Amino acid sequence: MTHELSDTPEAEASRSAAARPSHRLHWNKVPEVTAYFWIIKVLCTTVGETAADLLNEKAGLGLTGVSVLMSALLAVVLVVQFRTTAYRAGVYWLAVALISVVGTLISDNLTDNMGVPLETSTTVFALLLAVVFVVWYRRERTLSIHSIDTTSREAFYWLAVLFTFALGTAAGDLVSERMNLGYWLSAVLFALAIAAVALAHFTLGLDAVWSFWIAYILTRPLGASIGDYLSQPTGDGGVGLGTVVTSALFLAVILGLVVHLAVTRKDVASAARQGT
Numbered sequence: 001m002t003h004e005l006s007d008t009p010e011a012e013a014s015r016s017a018a019a020r021p022s023h024r025l026h027w028n029k030v031p032e033v034t035a036y037f038w039i040i041k042v043l044c045t046t047v048g049e050t051a052a053d054l055l056n057e058k059a060g061l062g063l064t065g066v067s068v069l070m071s072a073l074l075a076v077v078l079v080v081q082f083r084t085t086a087y088r089a090g091v092y093w094l095a096v097a098l099i100s101v102v103g104t105l106i107s108d109n110l111t112d113n114m115g116v117p118l119e120t121s122t123t124v125f126a127l128l129l130a131v132v133f134v135v136w137y138r139r140e141r142t143l144s145i146h147s148i149d150t151t152s153r154e155a156f157y158w159l160a161v162l163f164t165f166a167l168g169t170a171a172g173d174l175v176s177e178r179m180n181l182g183y184w185l186s187a188v189l190f191a192l193a194i195a196a197v198a199l200a201h202f203t204l205g206l207d208a209v210w211s212f213w214i215a216y217i218l219t220r221p222l223g224a225s226i227g228d229y230l231s232q233p234t235g236d237g238g239v240g241l242g243t244v245v246t247s248a249l250f251l252a253v254i255l256g257l258v259v260h261l262a263v264t265r266k267d268v269a270s271a272a273r274q275g276t
Contacts (some may be wrong), residue, residue, distance in 0.1 A: 036257060048227075
């Protein structure tokens with residue numbers, strides 16, 4: 001799933017009529033969906049899991065304190081992201097990394113601090129995400145990430161991303177808890193689910209936009225399972241690297257890939273590359 005279907009002429013016309021010219025940007029604010037995109041997304045998801053655990057255990061702020069701190073940092077980065085006029089790899093992926101942590105913390109707060117059952121939180125996040133998609137589509141006539149070129153679309157996009165992380169966290173924990181597969185088998189299960197979505201897209205014609213968002217949700221529990229497998233003690237079924245080493249390792253890889261993309265601009269749409 002390295003691409004999405006093009007919008008129909010009717011959808012494009014509706015978007016043009018709906019968006020105010022003064023608010024429309026020349027370029028898309030998100031990267032092209034390439035292999036780099038999915039690799040960094042999974043890595044950010046893994047960091048979201050391990051970093052949330054690390055901050056909660058080591059910082060001494062408690063789950064609520066860490067949630068407030070990370071939410072504040074995310075708000076600052078999102079302000080910077082919204083103020084950019086085109087996709088910038090460093091700012092965009094920093095926002096994704098932070099939103100992965102915040103999405104994880106939202107779900108963990110509901111489960112650990114408020115005692116909300118995973119079945120309930122999974123259902124609520126799924127409904128909230130559905131509402132975002134419905135409102136987004138009714139306003140813009142498309143859910144494609146190839147047209148995130150207005151403030152309105154970008155707001156819908158980041159709200160959807162937040163709920164995909166929260167939903168992926170709750171649903172992933174629910175599946176792992178109910179099936180008791182362990183970290184490694186859970187990772188395999190979610191990887192197979194993503195492969196099934198890709199197969200349905202390329203061979204059965206599953207809509208590209210929905211294929212993207214389903215895979216986007218599934219990468220959250222996939223990355224969490226990988227992070228837990230690497231960080232948790234061997235006695236609990238993990239490798240025992242710890243949250244510090246695992247977070248640092250994945251952050252280093254993310255940084256290397258983002259720097260590479262910032263220099264080569266391989267994930268920038270050709271029109272944007274020519275215009276800057």
